[in-house]
Amino acid sequence: METAGFPILFIPLFSLFLQSRSKRLPFSEFFMEPKLFILSALIGLLLGLDNFLYSIGLSYTPVSTSSILFATQLAFLAVFAFLIVRQKFTAYSINSVFLMTLGSVLLGLRTEGDRPAGVSNGQYLLGFFLTLASAAVLGFIWPLVELSYSKAKRPVNYSIVLQFQLNIAIFATIFSATGMYLNNDFQAISKEASEYGLGSNMYYIVLAAGAVVWQLSFLGGVGVVFCANSLLNGILSAVLLPITEVAAVIAYQENFNGEKALALVLCLWGFASYFYGEYKMNKKLKNAAAKEQVPVLQ
Template identity: 30%
Template sequence: MNLSVPDEEIKETNSHSSQNATHPKQYRIWIQMAIYSFMVISGQSTATLLGRLYYEKGGKNKYIAALVQSAGFPIILPLLYISSKKNPTSNSTGQSKSSLNLVLASLYVAFGTFLALECMLYAVGLMYLPVSTFSLICASQLGFNAFFSYFINSQKITPFILNSIVLLTISTTLLVLNSDSLTSDVNKKYTLGLICTLGGTSGYALLLSVQQLAYGKLLKRQTFKEILNVILFESMVTTFALLVGLFGSGEWRSLRNEMEGFELGRKLYLVILIGSALAWQVFGIGMVALILKVSSLYANVVSTLNVPFVPVLGVLIFEDRMNGIKVVAMLLAVWGSVSYVYQKYVDDVEVKEENVNVEVQRD
């Protein structure tokens, strides 16, 4: 009796097997991306709203507003301890390990110092801008990152990504033109807020692209432990740099009076600062994880997904003005973000098809 199976059936069976084998892995990747994306969106939205609340109720210290963006790093220590227990460090040669640690330490200092500047720019921007305008301008970070990723990370600029860049640029331009309707004194503060926020978004986009290049080559496994190490040491450097600025400028002397005069009271003053610090750490962990797992451009896309939420919450909580220009800017920012998300979906489908074809050819 002939029990042989035709080659076509063997290939078809192997094809289905390879697809089934890749499905659990794909699901795990998407679940991880969903978790990290939620951390980015919820952390950034919460931190931005709390930061604006700090200013609205009597907070005036820019160094404190910047410091909370990095000072929550101690919450990482328990997570790092648990991660180290589950994934003990492998034994590697002392020379290669020490060389790697030296390079990483240099990167932590450089990136952490640059982040201190970024925190100050964001703190000043949020001080002088309504939270709705601030969050919409931050959406332009995606366009800056696509530009930097093209040169630094060899990121392809597809029609969908180009469409996203154009829409986000127009959205930001509309918000800049919106300053013409303001009074002279308010317009100066608004302009300063615009400049600082745009400087912060472009600088942070550049930093993300450089981080992807540097850490992508040095951190081969890109485990959760490595992600936590990046956040921890960079935040430590950033916090130290901002503390030097706080005490060097003498602004620390006004903290007691600021706390006593805070409209919501001393307890809520501390709650707002601590909550903001924790939210920024949640955001930071999610961002670095997405950079290492996917790309800096995708991490930026996720960070812009709060565009529909923060402006609306700003109107409801802080009574921000939502005029026609802001509405159009928000719709364009959402459209630009969705355009890139669709490109990510297309890329993922193409990768799946390529993997299946490779498996079929091997069989």
């Protein structure tokens, strides 16, 4: 369901297409070039693989373990951003990655839930490594998106970003749907719907709403990469985890223990550290530019 909501992207794309036709722009200026199509298709298959790895890993590990492992995504992203797109790090950004990863891991340390019943030691180890691999793959995907933008021959604009995300979602959905078909997972949907506490109709509404929200989330991710970089996208994603915990406390009256409070403080501290570092860097660049513009008196 994380990628199945891609049809909603046709709405803004169709509007942009009509605008381009009204301006009589050539088709080649609206549609993304073949290189980006191929790269987005490959990224989509990687995302489908990531979903597969995480779903299998989650079935063999408790929620606490999978949460800790998947929280390492930001650390993987930072490493791949450095290797793939030569992301420049400062003391502030390194501090941010460390604090936010630590805060995310902390949320899983005291999560209730033991090993699922009937899971052997071998299955548990398999789930452990598959979940860790899932975090690594997702950390690899976002720098790859940033690299893809840089490989475009024409300037990347809003319509290209939408098409890029649409293609990613289509290929990821094809990959996931193929796996579900081969494993006969589609047959379980009707059974889950009949057992859903709020009724089968509400079950399908929740699925559709979740698909739309996930698609908007991914679209926001590729947009952040387009406007800034993949590291910022990872930081924004990491800060959502403790905020989600706070929202759960408000909405579902869950306990707000010391671990959650400390995780929230660490993530917000890391979040502030990153933007303070960006602020200082931009200020330094502006001062340097201003000095270059000052005329030298003879």
